[in-house]
Amino acid sequence: MPAKNAPFSRHEYDRRIAMTRAAMQDAGLDLLFVTDPSNQAWLTGYDGWSFYVHQGVLLGLEGDPIWWGRYMDSVGANRTCWMEAESIHGYADNYVQSTERHPMQDLAKHIRTLGFEGVRIGVEMDNYYYSAKAHLVLVQELPQVQIKDATALVNWQRLVKSEDEIGFIRKAARISEKIMATALDKAAPGVRKNDLVAEIFHAGITGVGEIWGDYPAIVPLTPSGLDATAAHLTWDGTPMREGEATFFELSGCYRRYHAPLCRTIFLGTPPQEMLDAEQAQLEGISAGLEAARAGNRTCDIANAFIGVLQKHGIHREGRCGYPIGLSYPPDWGERSASIRSEDQTVLQPGMVFHFMPALWMDTWGLETTETILITENGSAEALCDVERKLFVKS
Amino acid sequence: MPAKNAPFSRHEYDRRIAMTRAAMQDAGLDLLFVTDPSNQAWLTGYDGWSFYVHQGVLLGLEGDPIWWGRYMDSVGANRTCWMEAESIHGYADNYVQSTERHPMQDLAKHIRTLGFEGVRIGVEMDNYYYSAKAHLVLVQELPQVQIKDATALVNWQRLVKSEDEIGFIRKAARISEKIMATALDKAAPGVRKNDLVAEIFHAGITGVGEIWGDYPAIVPLTPSGLDATAAHLTWDGTPMREGEATFFELSGCYRRYHAPLCRTIFLGTPPQEMLDAEQAQLEGISAGLEAARAGNRTCDIANAFIGVLQKHGIHREGRCGYPIGLSYPPDWGERSASIRSEDQTVLQPGMVFHFMPALWMDTWGLETTETILITENGSAEALCDVERKLFVKS
Numbered sequence: 001m002p003a004k005n006a007p008f009s010r011h012e013y014d015r016r017i018a019m020t021r022a023a024m025q026d027a028g029l030d031l032l033f034v035t036d037p038s039n040q041a042w043l044t045g046y047d048g049w050s051f052y053v054h055q056g057v058l059l060g061l062e063g064d065p066i067w068w069g070r071y072m073d074s075v076g077a078n079r080t081c082w083m084e085a086e087s088i089h090g091y092a093d094n095y096v097q098s099t100e101r102h103p104m105q106d107l108a109k110h111i112r113t114l115g116f117e118g119v120r121i122g123v124e125m126d127n128y129y130y131s132a133k134a135h136l137v138l139v140q141e142l143p144q145v146q147i148k149d150a151t152a153l154v155n156w157q158r159l160v161k162s163e164d165e166i167g168f169i170r171k172a173a174r175i176s177e178k179i180m181a182t183a184l185d186k187a188a189p190g191v192r193k194n195d196l197v198a199e200i201f202h203a204g205i206t207g208v209g210e211i212w213g214d215y216p217a218i219v220p221l222t223p224s225g226l227d228a229t230a231a232h233l234t235w236d237g238t239p240m241r242e243g244e245a246t247f248f249e250l251s252g253c254y255r256r257y258h259a260p261l262c263r264t265i266f267l268g269t270p271p272q273e274m275l276d277a278e279q280a281q282l283e284g285i286s287a288g289l290e291a292a293r294a295g296n297r298t299c300d301i302a303n304a305f306i307g308v309l310q311k312h313g314i315h316r317e318g319r320c321g322y323p324i325g326l327s328y329p330p331d332w333g334e335r336s337a338s339i340r341s342e343d344q345t346v347l348q349p350g351m352v353f354h355f356m357p358a359l360w361m362d363t364w365g366l367e368t369t370e371t372i373l374i375t376e377n378g379s380a381e382a383l384c385d386v387e388r389k390l391f392v393k394s
Numbered sequence: 395m396p397a398k399n400a401p402f403s404r405h406e407y408d409r410r411i412a413m414t415r416a417a418m419q420d421a422g423l424d425l426l427f428v429t430d431p432s433n434q435a436w437l438t439g440y441d442g443w444s445f446y447v448h449q450g451v452l453l454g455l456e457g458d459p460i461w462w463g464r465y466m467d468s469v470g471a472n473r474t475c476w477m478e479a480e481s482i483h484g485y486a487d488n489y490v491q492s493t494e495r496h497p498m499q500d501l502a503k504h505i506r507t508l509g510f511e512g513v514r515i516g517v518e519m520d521n522y523y524y525s526a527k528a529h530l531v532l533v534q535e536l537p538q539v540q541i542k543d544a545t546a547l548v549n550w551q552r553l554v555k556s557e558d559e560i561g562f563i564r565k566a567a568r569i570s571e572k573i574m575a576t577a578l579d580k581a582a583p584g585v586r587k588n589d590l591v592a593e594i595f596h597a598g599i600t601g602v603g604e605i606w607g608d609y610p611a612i613v614p615l616t617p618s619g620l621d622a623t624a625a626h627l628t629w630d631g632t633p634m635r636e637g638e639a640t641f642f643e644l645s646g647c648y649r650r651y652h653a654p655l656c657r658t659i660f661l662g663t664p665p666q667e668m669l670d671a672e673q674a675q676l677e678g679i680s681a682g683l684e685a686a687r688a689g690n691r692t693c694d695i696a697n698a699f700i701g702v703l704q705k706h707g708i709h710r711e712g713r714c715g716y717p718i719g720l721s722y723p724p725d726w727g728e729r730s731a732s733i734r735s736e737d738q739t740v741l742q743p744g745m746v747f748h749f750m751p752a753l754w755m756d757t758w759g760l761e762t763t764e765t766i767l768i769t770e771n772g773s774a775e776a777l778c779d780v781e782r783k784l785f786v787k788s
Binding site: 047048049050051052071072073075076078079080092093094096097102123125126127128129130131132133134135136149151192194195197198199201202203204205206207210212213214215218219221226227229230231232233234235236237255317318319322329330331333335338340342360 | 442443445446465467469470473474486488517519520522523525526527528543545588589591593595596597598599600601604606608612615620623626629631711712713716723724725727729732734736
């Protein structure tokens with residue numbers, strides 16, 4: 001079975017594995033079992049919509065990683081991973097959603113076959129798709145093994161992006177600009193929200209020239225009016241209306257890399273309180289970008305933003321952002337650092353965040369956000385080139 | 395905060411809750427904690443892309459269910475659930491992706507506040523988004539409580555659809571027909587796969603007249619050639635080529651209800667072995683539909699199909715289908731019964747399955763599938779009206 005080209009060079013995967021192994025040794029681990037689809041792809045190149053069944057990557061302190069999953073998906077692993085066929089292991093189909101057997105029994109057997117007995121294995125206790133049952137079965141099947149929590153161990157290695165990864169995110173940003181322009185252009189009273197979202201998907205997946213569009217890890221969020229007071233409602237068939245604000249939370253995606261972006265449009269004449277909030281938000285974003293520089297901490301960004309809001313009399317709770325990059329549903333966030341007052345992560349060049357200073361008020365929402373790159377010197381670079389303001393269409 | 399209309403009548407939700415409570419009593423449960431987004435929506439109407447953080451529904455043996463999740467999503471719960479505000483509970487944002495605190499600590503506190511001490515709680519140990527860590531924290535925080543595995547307890551209640559649900563699936567089927575026609579029409583040598591997928595998304599989300607399109611729980615799968623030997627690879631920017639088969643695994647979605655459908659197209663002249671396999675597959679599908687009647691079992695469908703394939707000298711492993719209906723990513727399957735030789739589920743009128751007799755061969759794939767409704771009398775009804783054959787375009 002000839003493999004396709006993995007998205008990155010072998011050198012890049014070697015770098016990632018070396019970093020991960022160093023973290024494993026710091027955590028006292030001999031073996032790591034990775035279920036988060038983003039972590040699997042980051043280490044091996046595996047790319048398929050198969051994360052709805054149990055699967056994962058085993059990484060020891062030497063040798064190639066091993067992709068483990070359903071047999072029919074091992075075919076896709078052979079097509080997309082950079083490793084050779086002997087490092088791809090498929091389990092029989094009658095393990096799938098069975099009440100009699102569990103896929104983790106197969107994994108445990110495979111771990112024993114590989115000679116990993118009496119070792120310390122790290123598992124992603126709180127990452128996606130590692131269920132409570134999967135853990136209990138693994139513990140039961142490997143009584144000689146010490147199983148430790150390695151939640152987010154790989155996620156933290158992903159925080160500083162390589163030049164190649166930044167290149168992918170810049171490509172995603174070109175798509176984000178295109179889809180935001182499409183959304184702002186098509187939005188009008190009477191336009192059904194689903195028809196607008198159809199245009200957004202079409203723009204995002206056709207992409208920009210050679211930059212073909214992949215599926216984003218979160219669907220377009222485009223709520224209007226009262227729906228926009230909630231953060232995560234999806235669309236329906238209701239037409240857009242005069243007198244309402246709609247926010248667009250969107251991301252282009254290039255080979256699983258994202259560049260999320262939000263803008264808000266008001267159809268008609270915005271109320272003064274929204275215009276006031278816009279000014280506070282824009283000033284807060286500028287303050288946040290100023291604070292987003294190497295050597296500062298994530299909390300400095302949040303505090304700079306929240307400080308400006310407070311000056312304007314706006315109370316705002318919740319995170320103001322998170323790292324982004326390679327992701328699969330259900331989230332495009334990387335789930336390591338957070339931009340919030342209690343987070344002390346030191347900013348380094350090459351980190352990329354979705355700086356997310358959204359305002360969800362009692363009767364309307366105002367989202368204006370940026371994907372930002374921490375640079376060597378100076379303040380952060382906003383990777384999407386879209387005017388930063390509340391858009392108004394009369 | 396005025397609520398939007400939940401998709402179904404209160405009568406329908408009452409029916410679902412009564413069934414679930416009967417199953418809880420059979421399983422010796424006083425309280426159920428449901429994390430599977432599909433189960434949450436099925437019980438309460440909750441609809442938002444927020445399943446990337448810990449959230450769920452608590453259902454006791456009396457009173458309304460309680461939606462529990464992140465505070466900012468409780469706003470969306472108030473917009474979409476049929477229950478009153480006192481049955482919506484939001485936790486503070488600093489529980490989200492924190493290394494110091496875990497959302498399940500808040501849930502445990504809420505369970506104690508509600509007076510559920512010394513009871514038996516069912517949790518979905520192997521459903522989506524109930525992580526190993528979530529379980530361990532809950533167990534630790536509720537030492538007086540007996541926690542039992544209730545995986546798929548709600549999923550099994552969803553197996554027989556109400557008339558209203560069948561109505562939704564029929565609407566989704568209209569969209570599935572439209573997107574399949576679009577895919578078959580646009581497919582041609584030189585067309586980039588991502589551009590084809592963009593057309594598929596556009597067709598699916600615009601929908602059919604009043605039937606607006608929601609996002610499917612799985613993205614369109616459209617692999618060609620060797621990629622089609624794997625079941626779950628997604629698209630890239632490669633142009634379609636003469637001499638290759640491409641399968642389309644697609645679903646329209648109406649208010650989270652699905653009607654999956656697959657067809658395969660060959661650009662050029664298909665090899666004889668593929669034409670032979672087509673005949674075997676079509677004959678096998680007919681046999682499966684004949685066997686798919688009330689009173690028979692799921693295994694009867696699988697055995698009828700596999701029996702025909704064997705007669706034609708084709709060996710095929712793996713499931714041949716699963717129930718479908720209301721779903722959220724990452725899967726549109728319902729994860730209760732399976733259409734496979736070892737499954738003994740008795741078919742009843744109102745059950746809806748994706749009958750999935752796909753063939754993944756060494757050098758090509760051939761997917762021809764149907765969403766089928768088990769009827770009162772006679773064989774199953776295929777809900778999508780698309781010619782059942784290998785499509786060929788020269």
